[in-house]
Amino acid sequence: MLKISKRLCTAASYVRNGAVVADIGTDHAYLPIYLALENRITRGVASDINEGPISKARENIHKYGLENIIDTCVSNGLDGIEKYEPTDIVICGMGGELIAQIIENSSYVKKQGVRLILQPMTTIRELREYLQSGFSTIDENIVHEDNKLYQIIYVEYDGISREYSDAELELGIKNIENGGELFEKLLCSLISKKQKKLDGMKLGGYDTTEIEKEINEFKMLKRGE
Numbered sequence: 424m425l426k427i428s429k430r431l432c433t434a435a436s437y438v439r440n441g442a443v444v445a446d447i448g449t450d451h452a453y454l455p456i457y458l459a460l461e462n463r464i465t466r467g468v469a470s471d472i473n474e475g476p477i478s479k480a481r482e483n484i485h486k487y488g489l490e491n492i493i494d495t496c497v498s499n500g501l502d503g504i505e506k507y508e509p510t511d512i513v514i515c516g517m518g519g520e521l522i523a524q525i526i527e528n529s530s531y532v533k534k535q536g537v538r539l540i541l542q543p544m545t546t547i548r549e550l551r552e553y554l555q556s557g558f559s560t561i562d563e564n565i566v567h568e569d570n571k572l573y574q575i576i577y578v579e580y581d582g583i584s585r586e587y588s589d590a591e592l593e594l595g596i597k598n599i600e601n602g603g604e605l606f607e608k609l610l611c612s613l614i615s616k617k618q619k620k621l622d623g624m625k626l627g628g629y630d631t632t633e634i635e636k637e638i639n640e641f642k643m644l645k646r647g648e
């Protein structure tokens with residue numbers, strides 16, 4: 424068996440049993456290897472823009488004897504992915520804006536029933552801003568690992584446009600709905616970041632109306648307040 428990080432494990436939990444999974448920006452290919460060893464997927468493709476990660480991925484796939492289940496390919500984002508007909512696409516460990524760009528450049532993601540499982544490392548708000556136009560958030564999750572909080576977002580294309588509030592963009596509508604200890608932790612860390620920004624703005628004599636409104640919106644989400 425292969426032990427993978429909590430972050431990747433949570434992303435993997437959204438992949439359907441029997442799926443054809445595409446792991447974009449796979450690096451080591453741990454995610455598809457883990458899913459194949461768990462007998463969770465029928466086929467997989469480990470894809471990366473760089474040769475280096477793909478040769479590492481190939482070595483790992485060979486080590487576990489999974490060449491008959493997992494293909495590899497060097498590709499930019501989702502270019503050429505339709506050839507593998509993935510049902511579930513995972514994009515983890517990249518910046519949110521890059522993930523949005525990768526999705527924007529592909530029409531395959533609009534295919535009915537295709538699941539997108541995303542784990543942005545940064546610019547989460549920008550990713551959600553992009554997803555507002557046409558992607559329905561089915562579920563979200565928060566993982567605490569290595570002293571960091573990671574957000575995992577599972578969406579499907581439905582073509583409907585939405586408009587999220589500041590809090591929904593930064594925390595996620597499903598995370599807000601689901602609540603829980605990690606949600607409270609994430610909320611508190613965002614409030615304290617915003618509070619610091621507000622203090623700096625006040626010192627600089629800037630107009631703080633907007634940020635104060637945001638902080639209040641965030642504080643209203645604290646359970647019991």
Ligand SMILES: C[S@@+](CC[C@H](N)C(=O)[O-])C[C@H]1O[C@@H](n2cnc3c(N)ncnc32)[C@H](O)[C@@H]1O
Nearest residue numbers: 447448449450471472473476498499500515516
């Ligand atoms: C930090 S690693 C993440 C590895 C793994 N997905 C994880 O979350 O642990 C990011 C990987 O994305 C790849 N990458 C960056 N831009 C890409 C793109 N446009 N298309 C495909 N892969 C990309 C990099 O080469 C690198 O291997």
